[in-house]
Amino acid sequence: MSTPATQPAPASPPAAPEHGPEGPRTLRGLVGYFLKLGASGFGGPIALVGYMQRDLVEQRRWFTEAEFQQALAVGQTMPGPLAAQAAMWFGYLHAGARGAAAVALPFVLPPFVIVTAVAVLYAEHQGLAWVHHVFLGVGPAVLAIIAIAAYKLGRSTNKSDPVLWAIAAVLCAVTAIAGAEIVWLFLLAGAFGAMYYGGGLPSLRSGAASFSPAALLAAVQGLAWTGSGASLGAMGLFFAKAGAFTFGSGLAIVPFLHQGLVEDHAWLTEQQFVDAVAMGLISPGPVVIMATFAGYLVFGLTGAIVATVAVFVPVYLFVVVPGGFIRRHEQHPRLQGFVKGATAAAVGAIAGAAIVIAGQVIEDRWSVLIGLIALAALLQSKVKVPEPALVATAALLGLIAFS
Numbered sequence: 001m002s003t004p005a006t007q008p009a010p011a012s013p014p015a016a017p018e019h020g021p022e023g024p025r026t027l028r029g030l031v032g033y034f035l036k037l038g039a040s041g042f043g044g045p046i047a048l049v050g051y052m053q054r055d056l057v058e059q060r061r062w063f064t065e066a067e068f069q070q071a072l073a074v075g076q077t078m079p080g081p082l083a084a085q086a087a088m089w090f091g092y093l094h095a096g097a098r099g100a101a102a103v104a105l106p107f108v109l110p111p112f113v114i115v116t117a118v119a120v121l122y123a124e125h126q127g128l129a130w131v132h133h134v135f136l137g138v139g140p141a142v143l144a145i146i147a148i149a150a151y152k153l154g155r156s157t158n159k160s161d162p163v164l165w166a167i168a169a170v171l172c173a174v175t176a177i178a179g180a181e182i183v184w185l186f187l188l189a190g191a192f193g194a195m196y197y198g199g200g201l202p203s204l205r206s207g208a209a210s211f212s213p214a215a216l217l218a219a220v221q222g223l224a225w226t227g228s229g230a231s232l233g234a235m236g237l238f239f240a241k242a243g244a245f246t247f248g249s250g251l252a253i254v255p256f257l258h259q260g261l262v263e264d265h266a267w268l269t270e271q272q273f274v275d276a277v278a279m280g281l282i283s284p285g286p287v288v289i290m291a292t293f294a295g296y297l298v299f300g301l302t303g304a305i306v307a308t309v310a311v312f313v314p315v316y317l318f319v320v321v322p323g324g325f326i327r328r329h330e331q332h333p334r335l336q337g338f339v340k341g342a343t344a345a346a347v348g349a350i351a352g353a354a355i356v357i358a359g360q361v362i363e364d365r366w367s368v369l370i371g372l373i374a375l376a377a378l379l380q381s382k383v384k385v386p387e388p389a390l391v392a393t394a395a396l397l398g399l400i401a402f403s
Contacts, residue, residue, distance in 0.1 A: 025062035027095050027102055033060075034087055035106035038285040042391040044146050045287060046350065048083035049075070056090065067093055072157075073339045074326065076346035079244050080315035081253065081288040084108070088319040097320040104316060108308065111285030112292050116304050118279060119296035128275075130399060135278030137398020139361025140371030141390055142281045146354045148378050154347040163196065167341060168348035175352025178255075186345045193341020198334040232299055235267070236310045239291050244314035253288055253311075255356055267298045281361075282395065284388075288312075366401045370394055 023029070033055065041048045049072060057068045071093075075085035084107065091103030122128050158164035167189050174185060242256050254277055261268045261276075268276065276297070280290030288311055295307025329335050362368060374394060377385045 025060075025094065027091075027099060029062070030091060030094060030099070031102055031106050034091075034103050035110065037087075038107040039110035040388060041284050042142075042388045044142055044281070045081060045083040046150055047145050047387055048286065049086050050152075052086060052090070063090060063093070070326075070330065073343060074319065074323075076339075076343045078318040078322070080318050081243075081286050082346075082350075083286045084288065084312060084315050085319055088316060089323075092319055092323050096323075100316060100320050100323075104312065107285065108289070108312060111283050111289040112304075112308055115279050115283050115289050115292045116296060116301070118283075119293045119304065122275065122293075123297060130403070131275050131278055132271075133402040134282055134395045134398050135275070136361065136363065136367060136402045137370055137394040137396070138282040138391055139278065140367050141374035141394035143354060143358055143361060144371055144374035144378055145387055145390070146350070147375070150347065150350050150354065154344075154351075157343050157347060164340060164344035167192070167344040168351070171345045171348030172352040172355070173348075175349050176355040186342065186349065189345035190338040190342035193344070194334045194338040197337030197340050198332075232302065232306060235295065235298055235303060236306045238265075239295065239307045239310035240314055242291065243288070243311040244318075253291075257290070257294065261294055261298075268294060272297055282391070370397055370401075 037048065037051060037055075041051055052071075053068050056062045057065055063071075067090075071086040071089040072082075074089045075082040078085060084104065087107050088100040088104050091099035091101070093099070095102065118128070118131065122131065154165070154168055158168060171185060171189065238260050242253055242260070245256070257276075258273055262270055262273050273294070276290045276293040279293040280287040283289060289308070291307045291311040292304045296304035299306070326335070362371065374390055377390060
């Protein structure tokens with residue numbers, strides 16, 4: 001990449017949006033917005049991105065629709081949790097690498113504090129029954145939110161293109177069956193999109209052929225990670241790898257974390273891992289904050305900090321390092337084709353990850369009932385049900401039904 005990570009976004013951005021009722025866009029305003037979203041944004045990555053579109057594009061008019069679509073494409077194309085990358089991209093558009101960092105901290109800090117506080121109580125009392133009860137209620141409701149949001153996302157990105165829907169269907173099936181994302185299928189979908197929508201097989205002498213996201217990731221993928229003890233360094237490397245090699249959304253990180261934390265290294269028991277997932281789903285902010293809970297159980301407060309920083313640093317780098325290149329070549333047909341294929345794959349992976357989560361949160365008829373009620377409440381058009389209210393109601397039902 002020719003643009004340093006510390007260099008601001010290049011000139012000639014899309015046309016500046018009109019100033020909304022809350023005044024012109026400022027870095028301070030963005031920091032305040034993402035602090036609030038991190039503290040009160042429930043529903044997972046797709047819902048959080050939906051809030052960003054509603055608040056930053058439609059209501060405040062701080063960004064254009066084209067800039068939002070670019071944020072969505074970056075979040076879905078690059079490895080890492082979707083909501084965090086979209087948030088950092090907005091900060092990057094405003095003030096380069098400094099803006100991305102300024103937005104990331106307030107977005108992550110509120111859920112970090114909440115989840116760490118619960119983890120302290122959880123470890124002190126050898127588990128909190130109410131966490132699992134709340135999860136049993138909230139999990140099905142969040143799945144309903146995810147299902148509707150994933151369908152809307154697929155409809156808006158894939159539109160009526162049967163090729164893109166086929167890519168999404170394949171990735172959904174593979175993710176659901178394997179219980180984890182197959183990274184190379186995701187990159188293959190992007191490469192296919194670059195050829196199919198970008199004008200056929202590229203010339204080896206063309207400048208576009210020299211840009212290969214797969215080649216960049218292949219170099220990093222070759223790094224080996226081994227270790228059987230819960231050393232702080234090994235744990236940090238594990239969570240950094242989780243942030244660097246999971247695509248599409250924070251939900252996609254769940255199978256990877258389960259494989260490493262429970263099966264490979266036995267750092268957590270099955271119940272502890274389920275409760276960590278529960279915290280990611282029932283807390284506001286990005287779902288990947290479940291890494292904070294797991295890190296605390298493995299290595300205390302230091303572990304929580306290391307796990308959180310490690311899982312988000314790759315996310316930040318995948319925004320700011322290629323950011324300048326993406327802005328300069330955003331109209332290139334090869335890059336646009338790669339984004340189309342990779343976005344379709346991300347939609348499928350999100351749906352597949354939701355199916356994997358469903359196997360953990362749908363346990364009995366009460367779970368099914370809560371999920372159906374949540375789905376009906378979201379689909380009815382007479383009265384809009386705010387997602388935080390739906391999550392709070394589901395949490396109360398979980399406490400009543402499962403306690």
